[in-house]
Amino acid sequence: MEGAELAGKILSTWLTLVLGFILLPSVFGVSLGISEIYMKILVKTLEWATIRIEKGAPKESTLKNSASVGIIQRDESPMEKGLSGLRGRDFELSDVFYFSKKGLEAIVEDEVTQRFSSEELVSWNLLTRTNVNFHYISLRLTMVWVLGVIVRYCVLLPLRVTLAFIGISLLVIGTTLVGQLPDSSLKNWLSELVHLTCCRICVRALSGTIHYHNKQHRPQKGGICVANHTSPIDVLILTTDGCYAMVGQVHGGLMGIIQRAMVKACPHVWFERSEMKDRHLVTKRLKEHIADKKKLPILIFPEGTCINNTSVMMFKKGSFEIGGTIHPVAIKYNPQFGDAFWNSSKYNMVSYLLRMMTSWAIVCDVWYMPPMTREDGEDAVQFANRVKSAIATQGGLTELPWDGGLKRAKVKDTFKEEQQKNYSKMIAGNGSLN
Amino acid sequence: MGSRSSHAAVIPDVDSIRRETGFSQASLVRLHHRFQALDRNKKGYLSRMDLQQIGALAVNPLGDRIIESFFPNGSQRVDFPGFVRVLAHFRPVEDEDTDQDPKKPEPLNSRRNKLHYAFQLYDLDRDGKISRHEMLQVLRLMVGVQVTEEQLENIADRTVQEADEDGDGAVSFLEFTKSLEKMDVEQKMSIRILK
Numbered sequence: 001m002e003g004a005e006l007a008g009k010i011l012s013t014w015l016t017l018v019l020g021f022i023l024l025p026s027v028f029g030v031s032l033g034i035s036e037i038y039m040k041i042l043v044k045t046l047e048w049a050t051i052r053i054e055k056g057a058p059k060e061s062t063l064k065n066s067a068s069v070g071i072i073q074r075d076e077s078p079m080e081k082g083l084s085g086l087r088g089r090d091f092e093l094s095d096v097f098y099f100s101k102k103g104l105e106a107i108v109e110d111e112v113t114q115r116f117s118s119e120e121l122v123s124w125n126l127l128t129r130t131n132v133n134f135h136y137i138s139l140r141l142t143m144v145w146v147l148g149v150i151v152r153y154c155v156l157l158p159l160r161v162t163l164a165f166i167g168i169s170l171l172v173i174g175t176t177l178v179g180q181l182p183d184s185s186l187k188n189w190l191s192e193l194v195h196l197t198c199c200r201i202c203v204r205a206l207s208g209t210i211h212y213h214n215k216q217h218r219p220q221k222g223g224i225c226v227a228n229h230t231s232p233i234d235v236l237i238l239t240t241d242g243c244y245a246m247v248g249q250v251h252g253g254l255m256g257i258i259q260r261a262m263v264k265a266c267p268h269v270w271f272e273r274s275e276m277k278d279r280h281l282v283t284k285r286l287k288e289h290i291a292d293k294k295k296l297p298i299l300i301f302p303e304g305t306c307i308n309n310t311s312v313m314m315f316k317k318g319s320f321e322i323g324g325t326i327h328p329v330a331i332k333y334n335p336q337f338g339d340a341f342w343n344s345s346k347y348n349m350v351s352y353l354l355r356m357m358t359s360w361a362i363v364c365d366v367w368y369m370p371p372m373t374r375e376d377g378e379d380a381v382q383f384a385n386r387v388k389s390a391i392a393t394q395g396g397l398t399e400l401p402w403d404g405g406l407k408r409a410k411v412k413d414t415f416k417e418e419q420q421k422n423y424s425k426m427i428a429g430n431g432s433l434n
Numbered sequence: 435m436g437s438r439s440s441h442a443a444v445i446p447d448v449d450s451i452r453r454e455t456g457f458s459q460a461s462l463v464r465l466h467h468r469f470q471a472l473d474r475n476k477k478g479y480l481s482r483m484d485l486q487q488i489g490a491l492a493v494n495p496l497g498d499r500i501i502e503s504f505f506p507n508g509s510q511r512v513d514f515p516g517f518v519r520v521l522a523h524f525r526p527v528e529d530e531d532t533d534q535d536p537k538k539p540e541p542l543n544s545r546r547n548k549l550h551y552a553f554q555l556y557d558l559d560r561d562g563k564i565s566r567h568e569m570l571q572v573l574r575l576m577v578g579v580q581v582t583e584e585q586l587e588n589i590a591d592r593t594v595q596e597a598d599e600d601g602d603g604a605v606s607f608l609e610f611t612k613s614l615e616k617m618d619v620e621q622k623m624s625i626r627i628l629k
Contacts, residue, residue: 091573091589093597093605094614096496096552097622099576103500104524105625106490108468113488117471345474402489416493417578423495424580427589 018162026200035361039209042360045144046336049126052141091427112402115308118339125336127359152358160205160357167201168254172261174198179264191265192243199240206233207361212241217368219244219297219327222290226319227329228391229301230309231342232349233356234331237364244299245289249273267295283322290324297327302384305404308341309333312392313404317380320387325371328387330395334363367394451515455522456541461627465521469514479511480504495576499555523551526624546611548623553610563604566594 174194181187219225302315333340338359392399522542569590597613
């Protein structure tokens with residue numbers, strides 16, 4: 001009996017602490033400064049660890065630094081220069097050298113495949129999962145690492161799981177309750193409050209530290225918000241600072257429950273799986289949504305898939321054909337504290353969330369950018385590329401023309417045709433052949 | 435990510451591969467890392483599809499022929515030694531290679547072997563000769579639908595005639611080598627792996 005009483009007392013103290021320090025401040029959007037202190041301690045510890053590693057193995061550090069640079073020496077001369085042999089521009093047997101070299105270079109290292117695996121860190125951040133190149137250095141470092149494991153799995157993980165649980169339940173209950181009210185400004189205000197509170201709780205469930213820049217450019221009603229995609233957490237990060245209308249497929253299970261609850265409180269755009277294939281239907285519904293200036297801005301990730309946050313891949317033109325004002329947002333995670341990239345071929349959602357909750361923290365920067373609209377004479381693809389460049393420049397990411405769908409599918413034939421066209425122009429162009 | 439080790443001990447037969455290809459231990463470790471990254475389903479070997487997924491290779495006009503070069507003798511899989519063997523052709527020629535013991539087999543990155551690799555990209559049926567028909571087929575692979583049949587036949591005819599010395603209407607390996615004797619093959623067909 002005493003054991004059960006004791007357990008009950010601990011549980012209630014625990015819950016009161018959680019309520020007082022985390023839940024209530026979330027409602028009012030106030031921070032008590034606990035996470036800032038945690039981050040300071042964390043940064044100091046990681047700096048100390050880095051110095052120990054570098055002291056312990058000076059030879060290794062040069063190897064580590066080159067891990068983020070390419071592994072082969074590249075000669076980036078364009079096709080024309082690379083091909084010109086002894087005789088100029090007709091077809092030569094020796095043309096094969098240039099193409100085979102480029103082909104083999106791509107096999108050894110290409111800019112796309114590496115974007116679908118997590119970024120390698122230059123120095124270890126005391127997480128087992130990033131310990132690819134690092135060996136045993138010293139006893140003290142190992143002790144700190146063990147301490148880190150204990151802190152992360154025994155202290156932080158239960159706290160975070162509790163918070164996540166509370167956050168999601170509050171969201172479902174809150175939105176269902178608000179959904180009972182008739183449409184009015186009170187309902188909108190309440191639904192915003194519920195959304196923001198629950199998102200803040202969920203972000204604390206991940207120990208997220210987010211810096212928002214240029215808040216004056218925050219997406220407005222009737223617009224479309226466009227951002228680069230790294231993980232499902234992107235949604236959480238953006239909705240903590242403002243309410244958006246989501247676009248997506250209807251799921252089953254827990255996601256489905258959350259979706260159905262959310263749509264009661266404010267209009268989101270959920271599609272059935274069959275409807276997603278019909279592009280005209282999708283465009284029509286989105287157009288209707290933004291035409292209503294009272295509705296929240298739509299949130300879209302035009303890459304269509306998760307990329308590892310070192311680059312921005314091709315933006316699908318569908319989102320840019322709807323019209324309306326585009327509000328670009330750049331999201332950049334700091335990989336030192338936790339890797340936010342969701343490698344969907346390697347981890348399913350549950351193991352991904354567990355990995356998130358056992359990292360040190362999720363630290364990221366969000367830049368809101370001035371709105372952009374399609375200019376005259378610009379088609380959807382050009383507009384999409386313009387927005388993509390802006391986001392890549394702001395976030396400090398490289399820009400790639402490739403389609404994120406390359407993760408699963410082959411390259412479209414149109415790309416190959418372009419290369420064939422270039423080559424054909426050289427060897428048989430201008431009708432100058434005889 | 436944490437379970438993948440980048441140590442040489444994980445590579446089977448690393449010493450014999452090193453001797454055969456001439457790659458340094460560090461280079462082999464990097465290439466093994468790459469092999470594992472391309473092997474999406476962790477099968478332990480690569481299939482044609484794994485290589486076709488590389489965007490920059492799929493748009494390469496010779497992409498299909500290069501992929502084919504990894505699968506000699508009609509096999510459907512290429513393991514790590516086979517993978518590295520092909521890449522070894524593109525190893526830059528270093529001084530230590532030139533004073534080789536004449537009794538040892540020629541290194542894979544010798545001028546002759548580099549030329550032989552290029553020759554095989556054209557020689558579709560591996561009979562040691564590039565016929566006019568094979569030349570036409572490879573050209574068609576490279577230009578797609580952008581060039582007419584007549585223009586392509588002209589190019590193929592001209593190329594074979596220029597290289598053909600004994601008048602048999604096909605380009606043998608010797609004729610191929612001769613027509614490219616002035617070309618700096620060693621430099622054009624080399625990929626340097628940074629240490």
